[in-house]
Amino acid sequence: MSFSDKIRTIYQEQLNAISEAGIFKKERFIHSRQAADIEVEYPEGAGLKKVINMCANNYLGLSSHPEVIQAAHEGLDSRGYGMSSVRFICGTQDIHRELEARMTEFLGTEDTILFPSCMDANAGVFEAILTDQDVMISDRLVHASIVDGIRLCSAMHDTFKHSNMDHLESKLQLHSDKRLKVVITDGVFSMDGDCAKLDEMVALCEKYDAMLFVDDSHSTGFIGKTGRGTHEKFGVLGKIDIITTTFGKALGGASGGCVSGRKEIVERCRQKARPYLFSNTIAPVVVSGVLKVLDILSGNTERRDKLERNSDYWRKGLTNAGFVLKEGDTPIVPVMLFNAKLSQDVSNDLYNEGIYAIGFFFPVVAKGQARIRTQISAGHEIHHLDKALEAFNKIGKKYDILGRSKQEIIEMYGL
Amino acid sequence: MSEEMKDIVLEYVIEEYLEDEDEEISYDTPLISGGIVDSFSMVSLKRFLENRYNISIPDDLATPEAFDTVTKITVLVDGFLK
Numbered sequence: 001m002s003f004s005d006k007i008r009t010i011y012q013e014q015l016n017a018i019s020e021a022g023i024f025k026k027e028r029f030i031h032s033r034q035a036a037d038i039e040v041e042y043p044e045g046a047g048l049k050k051v052i053n054m055c056a057n058n059y060l061g062l063s064s065h066p067e068v069i070q071a072a073h074e075g076l077d078s079r080g081y082g083m084s085s086v087r088f089i090c091g092t093q094d095i096h097r098e099l100e101a102r103m104t105e106f107l108g109t110e111d112t113i114l115f116p117s118c119m120d121a122n123a124g125v126f127e128a129i130l131t132d133q134d135v136m137i138s139d140r141l142v143h144a145s146i147v148d149g150i151r152l153c154s155a156m157h158d159t160f161k162h163s164n165m166d167h168l169e170s171k172l173q174l175h176s177d178k179r180l181k182v183v184i185t186d187g188v189f190s191m192d193g194d195c196a197k198l199d200e201m202v203a204l205c206e207k208y209d210a211m212l213f214v215d216d217s218h219s220t221g222f223i224g225k226t227g228r229g230t231h232e233k234f235g236v237l238g239k240i241d242i243i244t245t246t247f248g249k250a251l252g253g254a255s256g257g258c259v260s261g262r263k264e265i266v267e268r269c270r271q272k273a274r275p276y277l278f279s280n281t282i283a284p285v286v287v288s289g290v291l292k293v294l295d296i297l298s299g300n301t302e303r304r305d306k307l308e309r310n311s312d313y314w315r316k317g318l319t320n321a322g323f324v325l326k327e328g329d330t331p332i333v334p335v336m337l338f339n340a341k342l343s344q345d346v347s348n349d350l351y352n353e354g355i356y357a358i359g360f361f362f363p364v365v366a367k368g369q370a371r372i373r374t375q376i377s378a379g380h381e382i383h384h385l386d387k388a389l390e391a392f393n394k395i396g397k398k399y400d401i402l403g404r405s406k407q408e409i410i411e412m413y414g415l
Numbered sequence: 416m417s418e419e420m421k422d423i424v425l426e427y428v429i430e431e432y433l434e435d436e437d438e439e440i441s442y443d444t445p446l447i448s449g450g451i452v453d454s455f456s457m458v459s460l461k462r463f464l465e466n467r468y469n470i471s472i473p474d475d476l477a478t479p480e481a482f483d484t485v486t487k488i489t490v491l492v493d494g495f496l497k
Contacts, residue, residue, distance in 0.1 A: 140456070150455070159456045161434065174462055 022340065023363070028356075033064040034253060036379040040356060052384050054357040054374045057249035059222050059331050060293075060303045061379025067296065068252050068289045075288020087270075087281050095287045102294050103260055107220070107228060107245070108237040111266040113273075114282055118217050118246035118257030119145040120275035125213075125244065125259050126153035128272035130182065135175040138184035139163065139196065143215055146184060155180075162189075165200045172208040181208065182242070187216035187230035188223060191365050191373065193332030195223070198234035211241040217257070218332065221250035222304040222378075227297055241265065247286065252293045256282035307331055307378040310385060314376050317389040322402035324409065331376040335392070336369070338406065339413035343370035346395055353391035368415035420492065425485045427463055432456065442486045447479040454479055464488070470495040 018024045028042040034056060039048045062068055075095070085091035096114060103112040115121035122145040126136060134155040138146065141162045150157050158175065160168040168183065175181060183205055185196040198214065205212045216229040224232025231240045242265055247256040259269050269276060282290075297303070311331045318325055318335060326334040337343045343359030350357050350372070361370035376385075396402040401409050421442055429440065432452050446452040452460065461477050464470070470492065481491050 147455075156458055157455055158459045158462075159453075171459065174459060174466075 022344075023361075034058055035064050036061070036377060036381070036384050038356065042351070049351075049354070051351065051354045051356040052380075052388055053377075054355055054388055056253075056375060056377065057218070058253050058377050058379060059218075059250040059307055059375070060297075061307075061377045062250070062293055062296065062303070063253035063379075065252075065293075065296070068292050071292030072285050072289040075291075076285045079284035079288065081285065082283060083280055086277060086279060088277065091280055093284060093287075095284060095291065096281060099282075099287050099291055099294075100258070102291060103258055106294060106298070107243055107260045108231070109240075109243060109260040110263040112258050112260040113266045113269050113276065114287075115257045115259065115273075115276055116279050116281060117248065117255060118215070118244055119148075120279065121244040121257045121259045121273075122146045122149040122215060123152060124149065124273035124275040125242065125265075125269055126150055126155065126182070127274065128269045129242075129265055130155040130180060132156070133178065134180040134182070135178040136182050136184055137168065137171045137175065137210075139186065139189075141189050141192070142184060142186050143190060143217070146186075146215060150184070155182075163194070163197060165197060165204065168201070169204055169208075172204060172210060176208065181210035182213050183210050184213045185215070186218070187214045188218040188330050188332065190218050190332065191334065191360065191371075192326050193218075193328040193330045193334060193373075194326070195219075195230050195233065195328075195330065198230050198236050198240070202234075202236045202239045205241075212239070213242040213244070214240050215244045217244070217246040217249055218330070220245040221293075221297060222307050223330065226301055227304040247282070247290045247293075251297075252286075252289045254286045254289055256286055256290065303378040307376065310378065310380050310382075311376045313382065314374065314385050314389075317385065318374075318392065321389065321393050321396060322404070323392065323396060324401075324404070324406055326371075333374045333376065335372040335374060336406065336409075337372065337401070337413075338368055338370055338410050338415060340370045342399065342409075342413045343372060346399065347372060349395045349398065350391055353394060355388050355391045357388075368410070417489070417493075420489045421485055423467070424464070424488050424492075428452070428460070428485065431459060431463075440485075443484050445483050446485075447483050452482070457482055460488075464492055468492055468496060 028040050030038050030040055031048055032039040036053055038053050040051055041048055079093055083091040100112040100114060126149045130153055132154040136150055136155050136157045138159050139162055140159045158171055160171050188195050201212055219229045221227050223230050231237050242261040244259050315333050324336040340361035343361050347359035357372050357374050359372050461472055482488055
Protein backbone atom coordinates (compact mmCIF):
# COMPACT_ATOMS: atom_id res chain seq x y z
CA MET A 1 0.00 0.00 0.00
CA SER A 2 1.38 3.38 -0.92
CA PHE A 3 1.60 6.27 1.48
CA SER A 4 -1.22 8.13 -0.27
CA ASP A 5 -1.94 11.86 -0.17
CA LYS A 6 -4.90 11.13 2.07
CA ILE A 7 -2.73 9.34 4.63
CA ARG A 8 -0.03 12.01 4.44
CA THR A 9 -2.58 14.78 4.95
CA ILE A 10 -3.93 13.14 8.10
CA TYR A 11 -0.47 13.02 9.66
CA GLN A 12 0.47 16.50 8.48
CA GLU A 13 -2.68 17.92 10.07
CA GLN A 14 -1.86 16.17 13.33
CA LEU A 15 1.70 17.51 13.30
CA ASN A 16 0.47 21.00 12.42
CA ALA A 17 -1.87 20.87 15.39
CA ILE A 18 1.08 20.10 17.67
CA SER A 19 2.99 23.06 16.21
CA GLU A 20 0.03 25.40 16.54
CA ALA A 21 -0.41 24.37 20.17
CA GLY A 22 3.22 25.44 20.69
CA ILE A 23 4.30 22.03 21.96
CA PHE A 24 6.30 20.76 18.98
CA LYS A 25 9.52 19.33 20.37
CA LYS A 26 12.76 20.20 18.59
CA GLU A 27 15.92 18.33 19.48
CA ARG A 28 19.25 20.03 20.07
CA PHE A 29 22.26 18.19 18.72
CA ILE A 30 25.15 17.72 21.13
CA HIS A 31 28.49 17.23 19.40
CA SER A 32 30.51 16.40 22.51
CA ARG A 33 30.40 13.82 25.29
CA GLN A 34 27.67 14.21 27.90
CA ALA A 35 29.14 16.38 30.67
CA ALA A 36 28.77 19.70 32.48
CA ASP A 37 30.38 21.48 29.51
CA ILE A 38 28.91 20.49 26.16
CA GLU A 39 28.95 21.72 22.56
CA VAL A 40 25.55 22.15 21.02
CA GLU A 41 24.19 22.74 17.52
CA TYR A 42 20.93 24.65 17.87
CA PRO A 43 18.97 25.45 15.87
CA GLU A 44 19.86 22.81 13.30
CA GLY A 45 22.67 24.05 11.06
CA ALA A 46 23.86 26.71 13.51
CA GLY A 47 27.50 26.82 14.58
CA LEU A 48 28.54 24.93 17.70
CA LYS A 49 27.97 26.73 20.97
CA LYS A 50 29.69 25.87 24.27
CA VAL A 51 27.12 25.75 27.03
CA ILE A 52 26.79 24.50 30.60
CA ASN A 53 24.37 21.60 30.82
CA MET A 54 21.84 22.15 33.60
CA CYS A 55 19.24 19.60 32.53
CA ALA A 56 20.87 16.16 32.28
CA ASN A 57 20.07 13.19 34.50
CA ASN A 58 23.85 12.79 34.81
CA TYR A 59 23.54 13.20 38.59
CA LEU A 60 26.86 11.60 39.53
CA GLY A 61 28.80 12.90 36.53
CA LEU A 62 29.64 9.35 35.44
CA SER A 63 28.31 9.47 31.86
CA SER A 64 31.80 10.12 30.48
CA HIS A 65 33.95 8.98 33.39
CA PRO A 66 37.31 7.62 32.10
CA GLU A 67 37.13 4.43 34.20
CA VAL A 68 33.60 3.70 32.97
CA ILE A 69 34.64 4.27 29.36
CA GLN A 70 37.68 2.01 29.87
CA ALA A 71 35.51 -0.73 31.40
CA ALA A 72 33.09 -0.46 28.49
CA HIS A 73 36.00 -0.85 26.04
CA GLU A 74 37.17 -3.96 27.87
CA GLY A 75 33.63 -5.36 27.92
CA LEU A 76 33.33 -4.76 24.20
CA ASP A 77 36.59 -6.62 23.61
CA SER A 78 35.87 -9.57 25.87
CA ARG A 79 32.10 -10.06 25.45
CA GLY A 80 31.46 -8.56 22.03
CA TYR A 81 28.94 -6.03 20.76
CA GLY A 82 25.55 -7.72 20.68
CA MET A 83 23.76 -10.86 21.83
CA SER A 84 21.42 -11.38 18.85
CA SER A 85 19.05 -13.19 21.19
CA VAL A 86 16.63 -12.68 24.05
CA ARG A 87 17.72 -13.81 27.51
CA PHE A 88 16.06 -17.22 27.67
CA ILE A 89 17.33 -18.48 24.31
CA CYS A 90 21.03 -17.58 24.14
CA GLY A 91 21.15 -13.97 25.27
CA THR A 92 22.41 -14.33 28.84
CA GLN A 93 26.10 -13.83 29.59
CA ASP A 94 27.83 -14.29 32.94
CA ILE A 95 28.07 -10.50 33.29
CA HIS A 96 24.29 -10.10 33.01
CA ARG A 97 23.80 -12.34 36.01
CA GLU A 98 26.74 -10.62 37.74
CA LEU A 99 25.07 -7.23 37.30
CA GLU A 100 21.80 -8.63 38.66
CA ALA A 101 23.63 -9.90 41.76
CA ARG A 102 25.48 -6.60 42.20
CA MET A 103 22.24 -4.59 41.99
CA THR A 104 20.60 -6.91 44.52
CA GLU A 105 23.46 -6.24 46.90
CA PHE A 106 23.49 -2.48 46.18
CA LEU A 107 19.74 -2.04 46.68
CA GLY A 108 19.48 -4.45 49.61
CA THR A 109 16.83 -6.65 48.01
CA GLU A 110 16.35 -10.40 47.44
CA ASP A 111 16.88 -10.61 43.67
CA THR A 112 17.07 -8.50 40.50
CA ILE A 113 16.15 -8.90 36.83
CA LEU A 114 17.51 -6.66 34.07
CA PHE A 115 15.27 -5.01 31.46
CA PRO A 116 16.23 -3.18 28.25
CA SER A 117 15.10 0.04 30.00
CA CYS A 118 13.24 1.11 33.13
CA MET A 119 10.40 2.07 30.80
CA ASP A 120 10.26 -1.62 29.86
CA ALA A 121 10.53 -2.70 33.49
CA ASN A 122 7.56 -0.52 34.41
CA ALA A 123 5.63 -1.56 31.33
CA GLY A 124 6.09 -5.25 32.06
CA VAL A 125 6.08 -5.76 35.79
CA PHE A 126 2.41 -5.26 36.73
CA GLU A 127 1.01 -7.54 34.07
CA ALA A 128 3.51 -10.21 35.15
CA ILE A 129 2.54 -10.22 38.81
CA LEU A 130 -1.15 -9.26 39.02
CA THR A 131 -4.52 -10.49 37.75
CA ASP A 132 -8.05 -9.13 37.62
CA GLN A 133 -8.53 -10.17 41.24
CA ASP A 134 -6.02 -7.54 42.37
CA VAL A 135 -5.75 -3.76 42.66
CA MET A 136 -3.04 -1.19 41.91
CA ILE A 137 -3.20 2.07 43.86
CA SER A 138 -0.88 4.71 42.44
CA ASP A 139 0.16 8.26 43.34
CA ARG A 140 -1.41 10.66 40.84
CA LEU A 141 1.98 12.01 39.75
CA VAL A 142 3.78 8.76 38.90
CA HIS A 143 5.92 8.62 35.76
CA ALA A 144 4.34 8.00 32.34
CA SER A 145 6.03 4.59 32.04
CA ILE A 146 4.20 3.39 35.15
CA VAL A 147 0.93 4.66 33.71
CA ASP A 148 1.60 2.58 30.60
CA GLY A 149 2.38 -0.50 32.70
CA ILE A 150 -0.85 -0.04 34.62
CA ARG A 151 -2.80 0.23 31.36
CA LEU A 152 -1.39 -3.10 30.20
CA CYS A 153 -2.49 -4.91 33.38
CA SER A 154 -5.92 -6.43 34.00
CA ALA A 155 -5.96 -5.60 37.73
CA MET A 156 -8.26 -2.83 38.97
CA HIS A 157 -6.59 0.55 39.17
CA ASP A 158 -7.15 3.48 41.51
CA THR A 159 -5.17 6.57 42.43
CA PHE A 160 -4.44 8.66 45.51
CA LYS A 161 -3.69 12.37 45.74
CA HIS A 162 -0.01 13.18 45.44
CA SER A 163 1.81 12.16 48.64
CA ASN A 164 -1.45 12.31 50.62
CA MET A 165 -1.22 9.48 53.15
CA ASP A 166 -4.77 9.91 54.51
CA HIS A 167 -6.11 9.54 51.01
CA LEU A 168 -3.92 6.50 50.39
CA GLU A 169 -5.20 4.89 53.58
CA SER A 170 -8.80 5.48 52.55
CA LYS A 171 -8.03 3.73 49.24
CA LEU A 172 -6.45 0.76 51.01
CA GLN A 173 -9.64 0.47 53.07
CA LEU A 174 -11.88 0.87 50.02
CA HIS A 175 -10.10 -1.98 48.22
CA SER A 176 -9.58 -4.26 51.21
CA ASP A 177 -11.57 -7.03 49.51
CA LYS A 178 -9.01 -7.46 46.74
CA ARG A 179 -6.68 -10.49 46.69
CA LEU A 180 -3.44 -8.55 46.20
CA LYS A 181 -2.92 -4.81 46.65
CA VAL A 182 0.07 -2.89 45.29
CA VAL A 183 0.76 0.71 46.25
CA ILE A 184 2.74 2.42 43.49
CA THR A 185 4.92 5.52 43.71
CA ASP A 186 8.01 7.21 42.34
CA GLY A 187 10.84 7.49 44.90
CA VAL A 188 11.75 10.99 43.70
CA PHE A 189 9.16 12.65 41.49
CA SER A 190 10.94 13.75 38.35
CA MET A 191 9.13 17.01 37.65
CA ASP A 192 8.88 18.38 41.21
CA GLY A 193 11.97 16.81 42.77
CA ASP A 194 10.15 15.82 45.98
CA CYS A 195 10.43 12.42 47.67
CA ALA A 196 7.67 9.92 48.43
CA LYS A 197 7.07 9.43 52.16
CA LEU A 198 8.33 5.88 52.11
CA ASP A 199 8.43 5.38 55.88
CA GLU A 200 4.73 6.20 56.16
CA MET A 201 3.90 4.18 53.06
CA VAL A 202 5.68 1.10 54.39
CA ALA A 203 3.71 1.40 57.65
CA LEU A 204 0.42 1.67 55.75
CA CYS A 205 1.29 -1.26 53.49
CA GLU A 206 2.13 -3.41 56.51
CA LYS A 207 -1.13 -2.41 58.20
CA TYR A 208 -3.26 -3.30 55.17
CA ASP A 209 -1.20 -6.22 53.85
CA ALA A 210 -0.29 -4.45 50.62
CA MET A 211 2.92 -4.57 48.56
CA LEU A 212 4.89 -1.38 47.93
CA PHE A 213 6.33 -0.53 44.49
CA VAL A 214 8.88 2.29 44.12
CA ASP A 215 10.40 3.61 40.88
CA ASP A 216 13.71 4.97 42.13
CA SER A 217 15.12 6.08 38.78
CA HIS A 218 15.78 9.64 39.98
CA SER A 219 17.36 8.41 43.20
CA THR A 220 19.47 5.26 42.79
CA GLY A 221 23.14 6.07 43.31
CA PHE A 222 22.82 9.31 45.27
CA ILE A 223 19.77 9.59 47.59
CA GLY A 224 20.38 8.25 51.11
CA LYS A 225 23.59 8.32 53.10
CA THR A 226 25.36 5.82 50.85
CA GLY A 227 23.29 6.47 47.72
CA ARG A 228 21.15 3.35 47.83
CA GLY A 229 18.01 5.33 47.14
CA THR A 230 14.91 6.72 48.80
CA HIS A 231 14.45 3.56 50.86
CA GLU A 232 17.80 4.29 52.53
CA LYS A 233 16.87 7.94 53.11
CA PHE A 234 13.65 6.92 54.88
CA GLY A 235 15.15 4.02 56.85
CA VAL A 236 13.16 1.28 55.10
CA LEU A 237 15.91 -0.75 53.41
CA GLY A 238 14.70 -4.29 52.82
CA LYS A 239 11.05 -3.26 53.19
CA ILE A 240 10.24 -2.26 49.61
CA ASP A 241 8.73 -5.23 47.79
CA ILE A 242 9.38 -3.99 44.25
CA ILE A 243 11.97 -1.40 43.18
CA THR A 244 12.43 -0.42 39.56
CA THR A 245 15.32 1.75 38.51
CA THR A 246 17.43 2.77 35.54
CA PHE A 247 21.04 2.71 34.42
CA GLY A 248 20.21 5.60 32.11
CA LYS A 249 20.60 8.36 34.67
CA ALA A 250 23.07 8.41 37.60
CA LEU A 251 24.52 4.94 36.98
CA GLY A 252 26.48 5.87 33.87
CA GLY A 253 23.52 7.16 31.89
CA ALA A 254 23.71 4.76 28.93
CA SER A 255 20.55 2.64 29.00
CA GLY A 256 18.86 -0.27 30.70
CA GLY A 257 16.86 -0.81 33.85
CA CYS A 258 15.79 -3.46 36.30
CA VAL A 259 13.17 -4.80 38.67
CA SER A 260 14.65 -5.59 42.08
CA GLY A 261 12.79 -6.93 45.10
CA ARG A 262 11.16 -10.05 46.48
CA LYS A 263 12.54 -13.14 44.79
CA GLU A 264 9.10 -14.49 43.84
CA ILE A 265 8.27 -11.20 42.10
CA VAL A 266 11.56 -11.26 40.19
CA GLU A 267 11.06 -14.89 39.14
CA ARG A 268 7.51 -14.10 38.03
CA CYS A 269 8.97 -11.34 35.80
CA ARG A 270 11.56 -13.76 34.40
CA GLN A 271 8.78 -16.13 33.41
CA LYS A 272 6.09 -13.68 32.33
CA ALA A 273 7.21 -10.08 31.72
CA ARG A 274 6.81 -9.45 28.02
CA PRO A 275 9.47 -6.74 27.49
CA TYR A 276 11.94 -9.16 29.12
CA LEU A 277 10.85 -12.20 27.15
CA PHE A 278 10.54 -10.60 23.74
CA SER A 279 13.44 -8.15 23.59
CA ASN A 280 17.22 -8.38 23.83
CA THR A 281 18.57 -7.38 27.20
CA ILE A 282 21.20 -4.72 27.86
CA ALA A 283 24.22 -4.90 25.53
CA PRO A 284 27.43 -6.33 27.07
CA VAL A 285 29.29 -3.05 26.59
CA VAL A 286 26.73 -1.24 28.75
CA VAL A 287 26.66 -4.01 31.37
CA SER A 288 30.45 -3.70 31.68
CA GLY A 289 30.16 0.06 32.17
CA VAL A 290 27.47 -0.25 34.85
CA LEU A 291 29.55 -2.84 36.76
CA LYS A 292 32.38 -0.29 36.89
CA VAL A 293 29.96 2.40 38.06
CA LEU A 294 28.95 0.12 40.96
CA ASP A 295 32.65 -0.39 41.79
CA ILE A 296 33.14 3.37 41.91
CA LEU A 297 30.05 3.92 44.09
CA SER A 298 30.84 1.07 46.47
CA GLY A 299 34.34 2.45 47.11
CA ASN A 300 33.24 5.73 48.69
CA THR A 301 30.44 8.31 48.80
CA GLU A 302 32.52 11.17 47.42
CA ARG A 303 30.40 11.75 44.33
CA ARG A 304 27.00 11.66 46.02
CA ASP A 305 28.38 13.94 48.77
CA LYS A 306 29.59 16.43 46.18
CA LEU A 307 26.22 16.26 44.43
CA GLU A 308 24.49 17.06 47.73
CA ARG A 309 26.78 20.04 48.32
CA ASN A 310 26.27 21.29 44.75
CA SER A 311 22.49 20.93 45.03
CA ASP A 312 22.43 22.92 48.28
CA TYR A 313 24.62 25.63 46.76
CA TRP A 314 22.41 25.89 43.68
CA ARG A 315 19.14 25.93 45.59
CA LYS A 316 20.41 28.61 47.99
CA GLY A 317 21.75 30.70 45.09
CA LEU A 318 18.42 30.68 43.27
CA THR A 319 16.48 31.34 46.48
CA ASN A 320 18.70 34.30 47.36
CA ALA A 321 18.25 35.65 43.83
CA GLY A 322 14.49 35.69 44.44
CA PHE A 323 13.18 32.90 42.22
CA VAL A 324 10.12 30.83 43.17
CA LEU A 325 11.29 27.21 43.55
CA LYS A 326 9.55 23.94 44.27
CA GLU A 327 10.60 22.93 47.75
CA GLY A 328 12.79 19.87 48.11
CA ASP A 329 16.24 18.56 48.88
CA THR A 330 17.13 16.60 45.74
CA PRO A 331 19.27 17.61 42.72
CA ILE A 332 16.06 18.36 40.81
CA VAL A 333 15.39 22.07 41.35
CA PRO A 334 12.39 23.40 39.42
CA VAL A 335 12.32 27.17 38.86
CA MET A 336 8.64 28.04 38.71
CA LEU A 337 7.45 30.42 35.97
CA PHE A 338 3.80 29.22 35.69
CA ASN A 339 3.25 30.63 32.18
CA ALA A 340 4.18 28.28 29.30
CA LYS A 341 5.47 30.99 26.94
CA LEU A 342 7.51 32.60 29.69
CA SER A 343 9.19 29.25 30.37
CA GLN A 344 10.17 28.99 26.69
CA ASP A 345 11.39 32.59 26.50
CA VAL A 346 13.49 32.23 29.65
CA SER A 347 14.93 28.95 28.39
CA ASN A 348 15.91 30.54 25.06
CA ASP A 349 17.48 33.56 26.75
CA LEU A 350 19.43 31.32 29.11
CA TYR A 351 20.72 29.41 26.11
CA ASN A 352 21.97 32.64 24.58
CA GLU A 353 23.82 33.23 27.86
CA GLY A 354 25.45 29.80 27.57
CA ILE A 355 23.14 27.90 29.91
CA TYR A 356 21.25 24.85 28.66
CA ALA A 357 18.06 24.42 30.72
CA ILE A 358 14.74 23.35 29.29
CA GLY A 359 11.28 24.80 29.97
CA PHE A 360 8.50 22.33 30.74
CA PHE A 361 4.81 23.08 30.40
CA PHE A 362 1.46 21.33 29.89
CA PRO A 363 0.99 18.43 29.18
CA VAL A 364 4.37 17.43 30.69
CA VAL A 365 3.37 19.29 33.87
CA ALA A 366 -0.08 20.51 34.99
CA LYS A 367 -1.58 23.61 33.36
CA GLY A 368 -0.28 26.79 34.99
CA GLN A 369 2.75 24.97 36.40
CA ALA A 370 5.31 25.79 33.67
CA ARG A 371 8.88 25.79 34.86
CA ILE A 372 12.56 25.48 34.06
CA ARG A 373 13.65 22.17 35.54
CA THR A 374 17.28 22.42 36.57
CA GLN A 375 19.23 19.30 37.47
CA ILE A 376 22.48 19.36 39.34
CA SER A 377 25.39 16.99 38.81
CA ALA A 378 28.50 15.96 40.70
CA GLY A 379 30.17 16.82 37.40
CA HIS A 380 29.41 20.51 38.03
CA GLU A 381 32.10 22.62 39.67
CA ILE A 382 31.28 25.75 41.64
CA HIS A 383 32.36 27.93 38.69
CA HIS A 384 29.69 26.21 36.53
CA LEU A 385 27.02 26.93 39.13
CA ASP A 386 28.19 30.53 39.60
CA LYS A 387 28.06 31.20 35.86
CA ALA A 388 24.60 29.66 35.67
CA LEU A 389 23.41 31.72 38.66
CA GLU A 390 24.72 34.86 36.99
CA ALA A 391 22.73 34.04 33.84
CA PHE A 392 19.58 33.19 35.78
CA ASN A 393 19.91 36.50 37.65
CA LYS A 394 20.32 38.46 34.42
CA ILE A 395 17.32 36.82 32.74
CA GLY A 396 15.26 36.99 35.93
CA LYS A 397 15.84 40.77 35.99
CA LYS A 398 14.95 41.08 32.31
CA TYR A 399 11.51 39.59 32.98
CA ASP A 400 11.19 41.36 36.35
CA ILE A 401 10.34 38.17 38.21
CA LEU A 402 13.00 38.25 40.94
CA GLY A 403 11.51 38.59 44.40
CA ARG A 404 8.02 38.20 42.94
CA SER A 405 5.50 35.79 44.43
CA LYS A 406 3.67 33.12 42.44
CA GLN A 407 0.60 35.35 42.40
CA GLU A 408 2.54 38.37 41.11
CA ILE A 409 4.19 36.37 38.32
CA ILE A 410 0.80 35.00 37.28
CA GLU A 411 -0.69 38.51 37.30
CA MET A 412 2.15 39.75 35.08
CA TYR A 413 2.25 36.88 32.57
CA GLY A 414 -1.00 34.96 33.02
CA LEU A 415 -1.34 31.20 33.34
CA MET B 416 -34.03 11.93 41.62
CA SER B 417 -33.11 12.95 45.13
CA GLU B 418 -31.35 16.24 45.73
CA GLU B 419 -29.73 14.60 48.72
CA MET B 420 -28.00 12.05 46.49
CA LYS B 421 -26.74 14.84 44.22
CA ASP B 422 -25.20 16.59 47.19
CA ILE B 423 -23.59 13.40 48.47
CA VAL B 424 -22.04 12.67 45.07
CA LEU B 425 -20.93 16.28 44.60
CA GLU B 426 -19.29 16.30 48.01
CA TYR B 427 -17.49 13.06 47.25
CA VAL B 428 -16.20 14.35 43.91
CA ILE B 429 -14.91 17.57 45.52
CA GLU B 430 -13.22 15.66 48.33
CA GLU B 431 -11.80 12.95 46.10
CA TYR B 432 -10.68 14.76 42.98
CA LEU B 433 -10.18 18.49 43.51
CA GLU B 434 -6.75 19.63 44.58
CA ASP B 435 -7.42 23.34 44.71
CA GLU B 436 -9.90 24.35 47.40
CA ASP B 437 -10.93 27.42 45.45
CA GLU B 438 -12.06 25.42 42.45
CA GLU B 439 -15.85 25.33 42.15
CA ILE B 440 -17.96 22.70 40.46
CA SER B 441 -21.69 22.23 40.11
CA TYR B 442 -24.05 19.33 39.42
CA ASP B 443 -23.51 19.77 35.69
CA THR B 444 -19.77 20.46 35.49
CA PRO B 445 -18.23 17.98 33.02
CA LEU B 446 -16.02 15.81 35.20
CA ILE B 447 -14.34 13.41 32.81
CA SER B 448 -14.54 15.34 29.53
CA GLY B 449 -13.57 18.43 31.56
CA GLY B 450 -10.41 16.78 32.83
CA ILE B 451 -11.38 16.89 36.53
CA VAL B 452 -11.65 13.11 36.85
CA ASP B 453 -9.35 11.01 34.68
CA SER B 454 -10.62 7.66 33.50
CA PHE B 455 -7.95 6.01 35.67
CA SER B 456 -9.40 7.50 38.82
CA MET B 457 -13.04 6.77 37.98
CA VAL B 458 -12.93 3.41 39.72
CA SER B 459 -13.03 4.92 43.20
CA LEU B 460 -16.16 6.86 42.30
CA LYS B 461 -17.81 3.68 41.03
CA ARG B 462 -16.81 1.76 44.15
CA PHE B 463 -18.02 4.61 46.38
CA LEU B 464 -21.45 4.57 44.74
CA GLU B 465 -21.70 0.78 44.94
CA ASN B 466 -20.80 0.75 48.64
CA ARG B 467 -22.90 3.77 49.59
CA TYR B 468 -26.07 2.62 47.80
CA ASN B 469 -25.52 -1.12 48.04
CA ILE B 470 -25.72 -1.64 44.29
CA SER B 471 -23.54 -3.21 41.61
CA ILE B 472 -22.86 -1.16 38.47
CA PRO B 473 -21.79 -3.38 35.55
CA ASP B 474 -18.58 -2.20 33.84
CA ASP B 475 -20.36 -1.68 30.52
CA LEU B 476 -22.65 0.89 32.13
CA ALA B 477 -19.87 2.64 34.05
CA THR B 478 -18.78 4.60 30.99
CA PRO B 479 -17.03 7.98 30.92
CA GLU B 480 -20.24 9.40 29.41
CA ALA B 481 -22.47 8.06 32.20
CA PHE B 482 -20.08 9.40 34.82
CA ASP B 483 -19.49 12.80 33.23
CA THR B 484 -21.59 14.96 35.56
CA VAL B 485 -23.05 14.61 39.03
CA THR B 486 -26.54 14.79 37.51
CA LYS B 487 -25.80 11.94 35.09
CA ILE B 488 -24.30 9.85 37.88
CA THR B 489 -27.39 10.23 40.05
CA VAL B 490 -29.63 9.27 37.11
CA LEU B 491 -27.56 6.11 36.69
CA VAL B 492 -27.63 5.26 40.38
CA ASP B 493 -31.37 6.03 40.60
CA GLY B 494 -31.97 3.43 37.89
CA PHE B 495 -30.51 0.75 40.11
CA LEU B 496 -32.48 1.80 43.17
CA LYS B 497 -35.91 1.53 41.53
